[in-house]
Each structure stands twice: as C-alpha cells, then as structure tokens.
Amino acid sequence: MHRRTFLHLAGTSALSTLAAPALLGCATSAPTWTNDPFALGVAAGDPAPDGFVLWTRLISANGLPKGNIEIAYEIATDETMREIVRRGTAVAEAAYAHSVHLEIHGLTPGRPYWYRFMSGTASSRVGKAATLPAPGARVDNLRFAFVSCANYEIGYFSAYRHLADEQPDLVLFLGDYIYEYIERRRPTVRLHSDEKEATTLAGYRNRYAQYRQDPDLQRLHATVPMLVSWDDHEVDNDYTSEWSSTFADPVKFAARRAAAYQAFYEHMPLRPSRYDARSHAIRLNDRFAYGDLLEIALTDPRQYRSRLACPTQPDRGRGHLETLASCPELVDPTRSFFGLAQERWLMDGLARTTARWNVIAQSTLMSQWRQRDQNNEISFWTEDWNGYAPSRTRLLQHIHNARVANPVVIGGDVHSFWANDLKLDFDNPKSPTVATELVGTSITSVGPNYETFTKYLPDNPHVRYFESRRRGYTSVDLTRNRMTTRFRNVSDVHKPDATIATLKTFVVEDGKTGVVPA
Ligand SMILES: [Fe+2]
Numbered sequence: 001m002h003r004r005t006f007l008h009l010a011g012t013s014a015l016s017t018l019a020a021p022a023l024l025g026c027a028t029s030a031p032t033w034t035n036d037p038f039a040l041g042v043a044a045g046d047p048a049p050d051g052f053v054l055w056t057r058l059i060s061a062n063g064l065p066k067g068n069i070e071i072a073y074e075i076a077t078d079e080t081m082r083e084i085v086r087r088g089t090a091v092a093e094a095a096y097a098h099s100v101h102l103e104i105h106g107l108t109p110g111r112p113y114w115y116r117f118m119s120g121t122a123s124s125r126v127g128k129a130a131t132l133p134a135p136g137a138r139v140d141n142l143r144f145a146f147v148s149c150a151n152y153e154i155g156y157f158s159a160y161r162h163l164a165d166e167q168p169d170l171v172l173f174l175g176d177y178i179y180e181y182i183e184r185r186r187p188t189v190r191l192h193s194d195e196k197e198a199t200t201l202a203g204y205r206n207r208y209a210q211y212r213q214d215p216d217l218q219r220l221h222a223t224v225p226m227l228v229s230w231d232d233h234e235v236d237n238d239y240t241s242e243w244s245s246t247f248a249d250p251v252k253f254a255a256r257r258a259a260a261y262q263a264f265y266e267h268m269p270l271r272p273s274r275y276d277a278r279s280h281a282i283r284l285n286d287r288f289a290y291g292d293l294l295e296i297a298l299t300d301p302r303q304y305r306s307r308l309a310c311p312t313q314p315d316r317g318r319g320h321l322e323t324l325a326s327c328p329e330l331v332d333p334t335r336s337f338f339g340l341a342q343e344r345w346l347m348d349g350l351a352r353t354t355a356r357w358n359v360i361a362q363s364t365l366m367s368q369w370r371q372r373d374q375n376n377e378i379s380f381w382t383e384d385w386n387g388y389a390p391s392r393t394r395l396l397q398h399i400h401n402a403r404v405a406n407p408v409v410i411g412g413d414v415h416s417f418w419a420n421d422l423k424l425d426f427d428n429p430k431s432p433t434v435a436t437e438l439v440g441t442s443i444t445s446v447g448p449n450y451e452t453f454t455k456y457l458p459d460n461p462h463v464r465y466f467e468s469r470r471r472g473y474t475s476v477d478l479t480r481n482r483m484t485t486r487f488r489n490v491s492d493v494h495k496p497d498a499t500i501a502t503l504k505t506f507v508v509e510d511g512k513t514g515v516v517p518a
Helices: 158-166 201-211 215-223 250-266 340-352 389-401 450-455
Strands: 042-048 051-057 069-076 084-092 099-104 112-119 127-130 141-147 170-173 226-228 286-290 294-298 357-361 378-381 407-411 417-423 433-439 463-467 472-479 482-490 500-509
Touching: 042 112, 042 127, 042 215, 042 226, 051 084, 051 112, 051 127, 069 099, 084 099, 127 215, 141 158, 158 215, 158 472, 158 482, 158 500, 201 250, 294 340, 340 357, 340 389, 389 433, 417 500, 450 463, 463 500
Parallel strands: 141 170, 170 226, 294 357, 357 407, 407 433
Antiparallel strands: 042 051, 051 099, 069 084, 069 112, 112 127, 141 472, 286 294, 417 433, 417 463, 472 482, 482 500
C-alpha cells in the first residue's frame, strides 16, 4: 500500500458568512515561505471571448498568516513567459481557504495564454489558459475531452496524465471529481488521508487538497483549460437538491451540502459571481460558444433535481430498480432531472443556438436503459434519467421541434462507455433518432457488471455500444463536417505508469444524427 506524503492543511471548519467572495483590501503580501505555497497547482477555466478565470490556492505546512494574502501574477502570449501582456496582483482570500479566483478581461479572443503566480521568492508552475473565439467567428476545428468519476483510493490517475499529453483545447469535468466517502469493499491502491467520509468544510477541503497533489491531475490542470460541473460525490452519494439519500436530518444535510459547495467553489476556476456566499448556491449551468462551430450547454444535474423516485425508506433512498407498476412516480411529469427552471433555460438556449454542433454536457446516462429485476420484469434505475422519463421526453421533443443542429449529449457517472441513439420515443424503435449520446467511462471507479448489462442489450436496440470493463476518458475531434470520438482506456488502473490505447472510435457526420463506428 503506497501512501503519498500529504500536507495537512490548517482549515477553519466554520462556514464563511461574508456577503460575497469579493477581492478585499488589507491583504498581507509576500510572506516568507518554508515550503512551496503553490503545491496544489494552478488551473484555468470559465472562459469568455476576452478572458478567463485563473485559480490557485496557497498552502503552508506551518500554517498561513492570518488574513488575506496578496500575490502577483503574470500572463504571457508564449509558454516561456517572455511576452508578458498582463501583470498584477490577486488576493488569496482567507475566508475561502486562501484560494484565488482571478477574473481576467480585455484579452484577445480565440487564442491561448500562459500564466503564473508569484509570492515572495516562490513562483507557481506555468499554466495554460485560452479565451473563447469571438462570438460567431469561423472556427474549423476543436479538440475537447470529457472525464468523470476519479476515486483516488481505487486507482491511479494515469488517464489524466495521458489526456494532458493529448493537449486538447478544453477538458470538461462531468462529476465525481472527488469521492466524499471511504469505500472499503474495493481493493485500494492509496488512501484518503483522513480515512473518513468528508462531511465538514475541513473534510471536503482536505479531499480537494489531496486530489490536487496528485501529479497527473495537477499536470492536466496546468496544461488544459477546463469547464466543470459536478455530480453527487462532490457532496454525498445519490443526493438530489436538498434531499440526502440516507434520509439524514434536513438541517444537518443542508449544512453538509453548504460545506461541500463552498469547498467546491474554493478549488475550481469559477467566477466569484457564480457563488452566493449567503446561500452557498453555485450557478454552474452556462453556455460556452466556440465561434460558429460549437456551443456547449453545461448543465447542473444535482442542485435543482427533483427527489429520487419512490424513496420508500432510508435504505431505498439511493438509486434502485423499480418497475412502472411498483413506482408510478417514474412517469410523474411534475418531476424534473434539471429542475424546471434549468430545464427552461436549456430549452431556450437550444431554440436560439446558431452553432453547427450543439453539445449538452450533463453528468449521467440519458438514454432509456431497460433492466430486469429479480422477477425478470422490465425495470428502471431511479437515479439516472430513467428515473425522470417525462423530463427526458420534454427535452428530446424540444430538440426535435426546434431542429437543433447536430445535437450531441455527453455524460459520465455510470463508469462505462456508451454510444446511443436518443429516440423521440424509446418504446418505438422506428421513432426518429433525435440526438446522439456519448457516455465516457470513469477515470478509476469500478463499472457495472459487464455480463449482466450485456444481457439487457436486446431490450435496448438504441444502445449501439457498451463497455464497462475499462477505465479512461473520451476525446473528441470536431470539424465542420465530422465529430470523431475516441474512447481511450488505460492498461491498468492499479499501476501508476499505465499506458493508454484507443478502445473504439465513433463518427457523427454533420447533419446525420447517431453514431457510426469508424
Ligand atoms: Fe462516479
């Protein structure tokens, strides 16, 4: 069992009650550092045509000085940091674990930049960021990747390392960036440092700090700009909105969720305006346009979701199988996967988009997936879109009616690769295919039983490919005429030096919904 040397952090456990995460004055500058204050690395994200957000978080083995700390930054147009175009100071906010969320404006659209932070004699590694192309500008190609489900304990992050080597323009993190729990049913390769479930602000901060010391993840963040949403394990397994899957005391669960949300904000390159310090809500859903080529609708699958169907007792509060007869709630149209307001927001954007390709980025499997229960009855998993079928029908009907150009849904969560045709009516195989779905496997988390799931394939003719035995990521090369998707898998998640290979390649042609094997 290998245990990485780990810096324990002096974090306060009380939630901040500041009005807003503003860049405050009265900051101390240039403390004397006895260790690398940038040991958690750097990250760039939340891109706009004229800028982005740059992130770091200061740490010290001996504790940080009280109060905010002012640090310096530089932005250059070259990797060697010779052509500096911006210099200034940023504030590491004490109330937010000395994290920095530096919002940059006024840069040139559609190009990469490089940046670093400095404090005293310490300097961070150089990170790469990128502005979005100018709205509507012609863009001929883009490489993006998506990842999900990185359980630190049950595997190494080789997939992140190999993805960094590919140098995509963008990586989307679709959830389960951390795992809050301790899972001792699986063989572990390394342990969460505190060896207990995260439930407090200190606990969640500790998780992010440990994950961010992983060299593969740290390199991915330094070399590829990101978009980020979340799933359940950033907070608590299978929670939705204000409901814990274990029926925990709602007041206690609200405090836990607030702590988890704050720690998430503290560790991601997100605009300060996305975070409401009073309610601890974070607005993650947003649209990102890559010129005329691609619009990404990034969604939030957890914060506003209706409660799981038929949570009859605490041990059934988690995802579980139900038949339509046992759980009529599965087809209750008042329930919504995104929450009704976000559902409307998504549909409004899809009605207006003029991009050639339109990606809906969400956390999980959207396709219908008929399973069989112990009685061999057709049944549905309550915790993915199968627990929210009317909500899925509304979205797919809208995509069909609005004639959205080249709609592609991407997801994660289910620890397996899938290529699916999203049908207007899943119960009728002749029904039109409305959108293409590509689901990426986990970075490390164990997938569903392959033999069991492949037995269900004849009940699900719209599922064109399924593979749950591999760990990795998904890489997409987009041109005006074609979307080429590579399912990439690592050789062995239990080995830190695992190699990478392409398992399968699928193509979507412009104007033709649905996947074709390459
Ligand atoms: Fe997961």
